[in-house]
Amino acid sequence: MTANTPKLPIYLDYQATTPLDSRVLDKMMPFFTEHFGNPHSAEHRFGWQTEAAVNVARGQAANVIGADDDEIIFTSGATESNNIAIKGGAFALAGKKKHVITVKTEHECVLASFNSLERLGFTVTYLDVDNEGLIHLSELENAITENTSLVSVMAVNNEIGVIQDLKAIGDICKKHEVLFHTDAAQGFGKIPLDVNEMNIDLVSISGHKIYGPKGIGALYIRKGVQVIPLFDGGGQEQGIRSGTLAPALCVGLGAASQIAKEEMEKDADYLAILSKSLLENIKLNNIRLNGSVDHRIPGNLNLTFEGVKSDLLIAELKNIAISSGSACSSAKQKSSYVLEAIGLSKEEVDASIRIGFGRMTTEAEIEYTAEYITETVRKLS
Numbered sequence: 141m142t143a144n145t146p147k148l149p150i151y152l153d154y155q156a157t158t159p160l161d162s163r164v165l166d167k168m169m170p171f172f173t174e175h176f177g178n179p180h181s182a183e184h185r186f187g188w189q190t191e192a193a194v195n196v197a198r199g200q201a202a203n204v205i206g207a208d209d210d211e212i213i214f215t216s217g218a219t220e221s222n223n224i225a226i227k228g229g230a231f232a233l234a235g236k237k238k239h240v241i242t243v244k245t246e247h248e249c250v251l252a253s254f255n256s257l258e259r260l261g262f263t264v265t266y267l268d269v270d271n272e273g274l275i276h277l278s279e280l281e282n283a284i285t286e287n288t289s290l291v292s293v294m295a296v297n298n299e300i301g302v303i304q305d306l307k308a309i310g311d312i313c314k315k316h317e318v319l320f321h322t323d324a325a326q327g328f329g330k331i332p333l334d335v336n337e338m339n340i341d342l343v344s345i346s347g348h349k350i351y352g353p354k355g356i357g358a359l360y361i362r363k364g365v366q367v368i369p370l371f372d373g374g375g376q377e378q379g380i381r382s383g384t385l386a387p388a389l390c391v392g393l394g395a396a397s398q399i400a401k402e403e404m405e406k407d408a409d410y411l412a413i414l415s416k417s418l419l420e421n422i423k424l425n426n427i428r429l430n431g432s433v434d435h436r437i438p439g440n441l442n443l444t445f446e447g448v449k450s451d452l453l454i455a456e457l458k459n460i461a462i463s464s465g466s467a468c469s470s471a472k473q474k475s476s477y478v479l480e481a482i483g484l485s486k487e488e489v490d491a492s493i494r495i496g497f498g499r500m501t502t503e504a505e506i507e508y509t510a511e512y513i514t515e516t517v518r519k520l521s
């Protein structure tokens with residue numbers, strides 16, 4: 141191993157979650173202590189103070205996607221945002237239309253929301269993806285009928301980092317007057333997104349994927365789009381998401397959004413360098429990159445090492461924290477339906493790992509990782 145070994149273990153699971161940026165924590169801290177007011181207390185200064193901070197954060201999140209401030213509601217995370225957008229959006233139009241469309245490679249919380257709709261009598265089309273992980277626009281357009289109310293296609297896949305063509309999808313949805321929702325948990329703040337340019341009606345956002353805190357997310361709802369709330373309460377967040385907001389978390393999401401917007405290009409350029417370095421320095425022949433080469437975020441590499449079982453490899457690679465797929469499916473020890481959907485055989489799926497890196501990853505860590513993976517795979521093959 142090289143002389144300048146970085147501090148171990150090295151965190152390389154940035155699609156599962158990202159470390160909190162210390163600049164974000166600094167902004168959050170006062171809202172745990174001195175500014176503790178309930179942002180919904182309308183009659184005194186304590187409430188006004190936190191309400192103002194929450195609204196600044198709302199604007200910071202809105203600004204990343206070209207939305208208006210009042211089109212953003214706070215939630216507990218992208219799981220909740222996806223549930224509200226998909227079920228709430230479909231329920232609002234259920235009197236007229238009961239067909240909805242999504243993709244086989246969506247996050248589990250999206251697929252589970254559509255499964256729920258099916259149980260409630262909706263018809264769901266699950267679109268295939270090609271070997272690169274991309275949907276075919278003609279298949280989407282063919283699937284839309286007079287009865288279709290909503291289409292949900294994720295911005296960036298959490299396992300293979302593939303970016304869907306949201307602008308083209310948005311154009312199709314607009315043409316057919318169908319709501320377009322995107323789960324942007326892995327794309328918000330990482331790739332340019334503009335809800336107006338791309339004709340997106342609903343966007344799900346997560347704090348902890350953009351160096352913000354866990355337990356906070358947001359949902360963009362285009363003005364005029366109806367969404368039925370999933371639970372009842374005090375009517376906060378325009379009646380769509382009742383419950384007392386957590387100002388510290390909102391402030392964290394806002395600060396993380398602002399930094400993500402300001403540093404999007406810098407982050408992407410840096411991650412592209414790390415990605416190239418990692419791929420070049422893994423000196424193995426039996427390796428394959430999964431997902432589109434051209435349409436992908438730079439902070440993700442999903443690799444197949446033919447003939448090497450990923451569970452054994454991950455167990456052996458104790459000095460780096462990586463996973464074999466998404467955090468939730470690996471928790472349930474299921475094999476990856478995303479890799480199956482892009483055409484990998486069962487053996488290939490079981491020989492694949494996901495490496496995720498980000499703003500805090502260093503070049504030394506990537507160099508170490510490349511060498512470490514090379515040695516370990518050679519040992520196991």
Ligand SMILES: Cc1ncc(COP(=O)(O)O)c(C=O)c1O
Pocket residue numbers: 155156216217218219220247249294296297298323325326345346347348356357467
């Ligand atoms: C694509 C995608 N959607 C949704 C989620 C769920 O996000 P959250 O943890 O904020 O509920 C995740 C996180 O794992 C994700 O990667």
